[in-house]
Amino acid sequence: xxxVIQSPRHxxxxxxxxxxxxxxxxxxxxxxxWYRQTMMRGLELLIYFNNNVPIDDSGMPEDxxxxxxxxxxxxxxxxxxxxxxxxAVYFCASRAGNTEAFFGQGTRLTVV
Amino acid sequence: GQQVMQIPQYQHVQEGEDFTTYCNSSTTLSNxxxxxxxxxxxxxxxxxxxxSGEVKKQKRLTxxxxxxxxxxxxxxTATQTTDVGTYFCAGNNNDMRFGAGTRLTVKx
Numbered sequence: 001x002x003x004v005i006q007s008p009r010h011x012x013x014x015x016x017x018x019x020x021x022x023x024x025x026x027x028x029x030x031x032x033x034w035y036r037q038t039m040m041r042g043l044e045l046l047i048y049f050n051n052n053v054p055i056d057d058s059g060m061p062e063d064x065x066x067x068x069x070x071x072x073x074x075x076x077x078x079x080x081x082x083x084x085x086x087x088a089v090y091f092c093a094s095r096a097g098n099t100e101a102f103f104g105q106g107t108r109l110t111v112v
Numbered sequence: 113g114q115q116v117m118q119i120p121q122y123q124h125v126q127e128g129e130d131f132t133t134y135c136n137s138s139t140t141l142s143n144x145x146x147x148x149x150x151x152x153x154x155x156x157x158x159x160x161x162x163x164s165g166e167v168k169k170q171k172r173l174t175x176x177x178x179x180x181x182x183x184x185x186x187x188x189t190a191t192q193t194t195d196v197g198t199y200f201c202a203g204n205n206n207d208m209r210f211g212a213g214t215r216l217t218v219k220x
Contacts, residue, residue: 098143
C-alpha cells in the first residue's frame with residue numbers, strides 16, 4: 001500500500017475562492033481523520049469518520065468548512081469561501097480500529 | 113472529546129542529556145498513543161499504551177501510562193541530534209485528539 005495519499009501537496013489561492021483538499025486512506029482502514037496544524041493552535045482535530053459516516057465534526061471551525069466521505073477510499077475537505085486565516089497544513093490520517101494512525105504528507109494551504 | 117494537555121511546550125537540551133515530556137488528560141483514556149513529527153514532516157506513530165501502569169521501552173525511549181490512565185510520559189535517555197522533532201501524545205477514545213506537543217531541539 002502507498003500509504004495515505006493527500007492532494008494537492010501545496011495550494012495557493014486567493015481569498016474568497018473555494019478550496020478542496022483530497023485524501024485517499026489506506027485500504028481496509030475504517031477510521032479517517034482530518035487535522036489542521038498551525039504554530040498557534042497545534043494539531044487540531046477537525047472531523048473524523050468511521051465507516052464513511054461522520055462521527056464528530058465539533059472541530060470544524062465554521063460553516064465555511066465541510067467534509068465528505070462518499071466511499072471507503074476517498075474523502076474531501078472543502079473550504080468555501082477561503083480566508084487568509086485558513087492558511088495552515090492540513091493532514092489526513094487513517095487507521096484500522098483502535099490501532100496506530102497513518103498520516104498523509106499533508107497539504108500546505110496558503111490563502112492570500 | 114477529551115482534552116489532552118502536554119508539557120513542556122519546548123525543550124532545548126545538550127546532546128547526551130535526558131528529555132521527558134508529560135501528557136495529562138481530563139478524562140480516563142482507553143489507551144494513549146505517542147507520535148513524532150520531524151521538522152517539515154508528518155506525525156509518525158511511535159507506540160500505543162493500553163494497560164494501567166504500563167511501561168514500554170524502545171531503545172533509548174521509555175513510555176509510561178499512569179495507573180489511573182489519565183497521564184503518560186515519554187522519556188529519552190542520552191538524546192541525540194536525530195531525536196529532534198515534536199513529540200505528541202494522543203488520547204484515543206475512538207476520536208484521536210492530540211496534545212499541543214513538545215518541541216525538542218538538541219545542541220550537538
